[in-house]
Each structure stands twice: as structure tokens, then as C-alpha cells.
């Protein structure tokens with residue numbers, strides 16, 4: 001539910017690599033805000049003046065976005081530390097304004113009623129799902145798109161037939177599109193379907209016994225995720241959210257309150273702030289800069305008022321989570337079976353580029369720097385778990401071992417059917433998100449990002465999808 005758009009540079013880089021200015025930050029504004037976003041008051045209706053910039057938000061879209069609707073015990077300390085430290089720690093009124101660096105109040109896809117707003121509740125809300133021209137097949141699983149001959153595509157194929165099964169043991173069925181097929185099966189599903197269909201690296205497909213129809217070696221490549229880890233600290237307080245997850249009676253009370261009023265601690269996502277940083281320039285000088293520009297972060301740090309996952313039986317915690325939002329490493333998605341329903345092989349490629357481990361070492365040092373603010377004296381008691389033996393001056397090999405053992409996915413994967421310029425000899429879709437070299441087939445989901453945005457990926461996915469919807473309408477008007 002965390003709602004972050006990324007930086008203006010991120011979208012300007014999309015425009016630069018595709019040669020289509022329509023993907024730039026300025027051009028995407030109507031889709032980022034007006035069409036997608038429905039800004040709502042937070043569940044507790046607190047005064048939000050100074051906690052966001054209303055001029056970069058919209059109340060006319062479909063997806064509810066709001067600030068935290070429940071105060072956490074650490075809220076004032078989080079910003080007091082920022083004031084005390086200065087430098088890279090500075091307040092940012094709205095990290096969704098295109099310049100995310102600094103500390104800001106967290107925005108989330110949550111309604112005033114404290115309920116989650118997702119594509120299931122927004123784009124598939126009753127008023128849309130009841131449209132006469134929309135049929136939704138529940139639990140259907142697509143195996144392939146099937147070819148027909150085409151005189152106008154360079155591969156000689158169009159793909160306007162979708163093959164699917166209602167359940168994995170059921171018969172394969174087909175449905176034909178009169179105009180075009182749009183794959184929106186996500187960063188894993190869309191390239192998987194393309195590869196099953198013979199669209200991918202021809203040599204790799206031949207090797208596993210799939211007849212290659214369209215040689216597009218970039219399918220499944222460029223998989224990008226943002227590695228992350230959390231550090232937990234024991235604190236001198238009993239006001240954190242930890243007891244919620246160990247005391248069933250307390251949880252039931254809050255759950256009853258939530259159901260009755262839409263308020264209470266269950267309307268927040270565990271922390272009320274986010275912060276974004278760039279690495280020291282010595283790192284970008286040494287390894288190159290994987291970020292999209294000087295106003296774009298490499299690193300995110302998110303405070304949480306309690307243990308990040310289910311807490312240990314005793315103790316109260318402060319969590320500082322960290323994400324490498326502009327990684328240099330790339331992974332891949334491949335297949336090793338002719339069975340379209342066999343699982344694909346996902347190699348996330350975490351920490352394979354030297355920049356990434358160096359940048360995560362730096363965020364550990366930022367964590368210690370942040371906790372050196374006087375406000376944390378007497379509140380933060382000690383480090384916890386695997387992080388207990390780490391210090392700000394730990395040698396690189398100790399930090400690396402900690403990171404390699406503890407970093408994991410942010411679930412912000414993108415890039416496996418990346419867009420590129422019309423004439424580029426790499427990439428999977430053109431700037432209109434049409435699959436290259438074929439007719440009748442588009443991909444519209446997070447797999448088309450050429451780079452990961454320096455952000456959590458739902459808001460960028462919505463923005464891309466909204467512009468893509470306009471492109472489709474335009475093509476068939």
C-alpha cells in the first residue's frame with residue numbers, strides 16, 4: 001500500500017531511452033495524478049497541512065491515496081532527529097513531487113475508511129466490472145498466445161489468439177481478438193507467456209524444444225528488483241505496535257474498533273514516514289551511477305514503530321528498513337520446460353553488480369548516523385538479532401556477510417519485457433508498448449519498465465498503464 005511515484009528523472013529517462021517524450025514526467029502528469037489518484041483525508045481526519053503538497057495531487061482519479069490515519073509513538077522523534085542532524089537528513093514536504101530526497105510523511109493507497117485501495121477495488125469496482133463490454137474469467141490461466149500469418153510484421157506473425165485453461169487439469173481453450181491482445185500478467189507472467197509462445201531468444205527456445213517464431217532476445221532479461229533488509233533495535237518504550245501481534249485480546253479489540261470505525265492502528269502500514277538518499281559521490285565515481293539523475297535516490301530508509309515482522313515474545317522495537325531503490329544488478333527470467341504451466345526459472349541477480357553491495361554498506365552507515373541524533377538517547381537501547389554485532393565502523397567484509405545473509409526482495413520487480421526505441425535492436429516492446437516485430441500484441445504492466453523507478457512500483461505501474469490505455473484508445477478511435 002506504500003505509494004511512491006519515484007523521481008521526475010526516472011520518467012525522463014524512460015522518455016530518453018524510448019525516444020518518446022510521452023513517457024516524461026511532465027507528459028505523464030495527467031496519468032500520474034488526475035486519472036489515477038483520488039486523494040482522500042486520512043482515517044483519523046487529522047490536520048494534514050504541511051504533511052503533503054496538495055498541488056501535486058488529485059482527487060479525481062480512481063485509486064484512493066492518503067496520509068497515515070493513526071499517530072505512532074515515534075512520529076515526533078523521527079522528525080526531531082532530522083532537525084537535529086541536518087545535512088542529508090532534511091524534511092521533504094512531499095516525496096511524490098518529483099524530487100523525493102529527504103524525509104517525508106508516508107502516503108499509502110488506503111481510503112478514508114481505513115480500507116486498502118487496490119486495482120481490485122478501484123479499476124475492478126462494480127461500476128466498471130458491470131460494463132456490458134467487459135468479461136472477467138476468474139482463475140483462468142493463460143498458457144500462450146498463438147500465431148497467425150501477417151504480411152505487415154517483420155516476423156511474419158500476428159498474435160491475436162489467447163490460449164488458456166480454466167484450471168490446470170482442464171482443456172486448453174482459445175479466444176480470438178478482433179483488434180489486439182494485451183498481456184498484463186506482470187513481470188513474471190508476461191515474459192513467461194511470451195517465451196511459451198515462441199517469442200524470445202531463438203537459440204534458447206530451440207534448446208528446450210520450443211519452436212522459435214520471433215527472435216526477441218530481450219524477453220525475460222533485464223529483470224530488476226530492489227534488494228532490502230531491516231535492522232531492528234530494542235527500545236525503552238511499551239508504546240510500539242509490537243504488543244498488537246502477541247496479545248490476541250488486544251488485537252481483537254483493535255480489530256473490532258477497525259470494523260466499527262475504520263480507525264485505530266490497523267489503518268497504517270507499520271510506519272508513518274519514508275526517507276530517500278543518494279550515495280556518496282565517491283561510489284558513483286568508482287562504479288558509475290545507476291540512478292536516473294542527481295535528484296533521484298539510490299537508497300530508501302523507512303522507520304517502523306515496532307518489529308518489522310512478527311515480533312519476538314518480549315521486547316519493544318524500532319525498525320529501520322532499507323531498500324536499494326536504484327540497483328545496478330540485473331537478473332533474468334527463463335524457462336526450462338515445454339509445459340506452459342511449469343514454473344519459470346527466476347534469477348533475481350541480487351548484489352551481482354559491485355555498486356549494489358557498496359551502496360547497501362552505505363545505508364548501514366546512514367542508519368547509524370541517523371540513530372546518533374540526541375533524541376534517540378535513552379530510547380534506543382541496543383541492536384537486535386543478526387544486526388547486533390554490526391557497527392558503523394565494521395569492516396566491509398563483515399558488512400557484506402551480514403548483507404548477503406539478510407538482504408531480500410522488495411517485491412518491486414520490473415523490466416522483463418522492457419520498452420525501447422522503435423528502431424532499437426534490444427527491448428521487447430516499442431514506445432507504444434506493442435511487442436516488436438509482431439502484429440496484434442501489446443504488453444501493459446510492470447514488465448515494460450526499462451529501468452526500475454527509484455520507488456515502490458505500484459504508482460509507476462498505474463501511471464504507465466493509464467497512459468497505455470490512452471494509447472490503445474487512440475490507436476482504435
Ligand SMILES: Cc1cc2nc3c(=O)[nH]c(=O)nc-3n(C[C@H](O)[C@H](O)[C@H](O)COP(=O)(O)OP(=O)(O)OC[C@H]3O[C@@H](n4cnc5c(N)ncnc54)[C@H](O)[C@@H]3O)c2cc1C
Nearest residue numbers: 001002141142184185186189411445446456457458459461
Ligand atoms: C507482497 C508485495 C507487497 C508489495 N507492496 C507494495 C507497496 O507497498 N507499494 C508499492 O508501490 N508496490 C508494492 N508491491 C509491488 C506492486 O504490487 C507491483 O509493482 C504491481 O502489482 C505490479 O503490477 P502488474 O500489473 O505489473 O503485475 P501484478 O499486479 O502482479 O498483476 C499481474 C496479474 O496477472 C496474473 N497472471 C500472471 N500470470 C498469468 C497467467 N499466465 N494467466 C492469467 N493471469 C496471470 C496474476 O495473477 C496477477 O493478477 C508489492 C508487491 C508484493 C508482491
